[in-house]
Amino acid sequence: GEDVEQSLFLSVREGDSSVINCTYTDSSSTYLYWYKQEPGAGLQLLTYIFSNMDMKQDQRLTVLLNKKDKHLSLRIADTQTGDSAIYFCAETTPYNTDKLIFGTGTRLQVFP
Amino acid sequence: GAVVSQHPSWVICKSGTSVKIECRSLDFQATTMFWYRQFPKQSLMLMATSNEGSKATYEQGVEKDKFLINHASLTLSTLTVTSAHPEDSSFYICSARGLAGASTDTQYFGPGTRLTVL
Numbered sequence: 076g077e078d079v080e081q082s083l084f085l086s087v088r089e090g091d092s093s094v095i096n097c098t099y100t101d102s103s104s105t106y107l108y109w110y111k112q113e114p115g116a117g118l119q120l121l122t123y124i125f126s127n128m129d130m131k132q133d134q135r136l137t138v139l140l141n142k143k144d145k146h147l148s149l150r151i152a153d154t155q156t157g158d159s160a161i162y163f164c165a166e167t168t169p170y171n172t173d174k175l176i177f178g179t180g181t182r183l184q185v186f187p
Numbered sequence: 188g189a190v191v192s193q194h195p196s197w198v199i200c201k202s203g204t205s206v207k208i209e210c211r212s213l214d215f216q217a218t219t220m221f222w223y224r225q226f227p228k229q230s231l232m233l234m235a236t237s238n239e240g241s242k243a244t245y246e247q248g249v250e251k252d253k254f255l256i257n258h259a260s261l262t263l264s265t266l267t268v269t270s271a272h273p274e275d276s277s278f279y280i281c282s283a284r285g286l287a288g289a290s291t292d293t294q295y296f297g298p299g300t301r302l303t304v305l
Contacts, residue, residue, distance in 0.1 A: 115301070117191075117193070117298040118231070118282075119296070120294075123293065163231070174233055174236070175221075175233065175282075177231045178230060179229075180230055
């Protein structure tokens with residue numbers, strides 16, 4: 076079945092890099108996404124990667140995809156206090172490109 | 188671009204009443220809109236998918252008679268929680284996907300509506 080897992084919590088010092096990890100079970104994933112949710116707010120799409128790519132970089136964000144291990148990561152360089160939020164990975168599959176399957180979310184806490 | 192709004196941002200109602208939540212795509216036309224529910228400290232769960240002008244498709248376990256969805260235009264979808272009960276209290280988030288021209292696989296999310304049923 077479809078299952079997307081994330082570690083619950085990550086704490087980093089301001090200026091360091093953050094790496095948020097995600098594992099998924101469905102090898103037929105088409106797109107994989109990273110969303111950011113600030114307290115009491117909706118989701119902001121940060122970036123996405125197509126399943127035939129290994130890496131995508133967008134300014135401070137680097138997404139790595141290991142299809143063999145079904146592992147996705149989001150690296151945030153030079154993490155700032157404004158990056159504190161919950162980060163969700165999500166996938167879509169060919170069976171239903173409409174349906175986003177979300178991970179459990181990782182709460183990133185950035186301290187000075 | 189790709190802004191989605193929701194109204195209201197929060198609502199408190201008495202048990203047994205109905206509540207309507209609006210979702211609007213402000214700067215693009217949304218052929219498909221999605222409704223999610225998020226319980227505290229949990230992930231988002233898809234409730235239903237609606238295409239403009241047709242009936243919504245509900246996920247397993249979601250009561251279609253309780254959560255009425257209308258997608259009457261390319262920029263507006265509404266979710267009505269009928270006869271709300273305290274267990275319906277949750278954060279409801281909509282998303283919208285645009286016509287070809289935007290990434291057809293990208294959903295843009297609204298800011299959410301917090302529903303509290305007393």
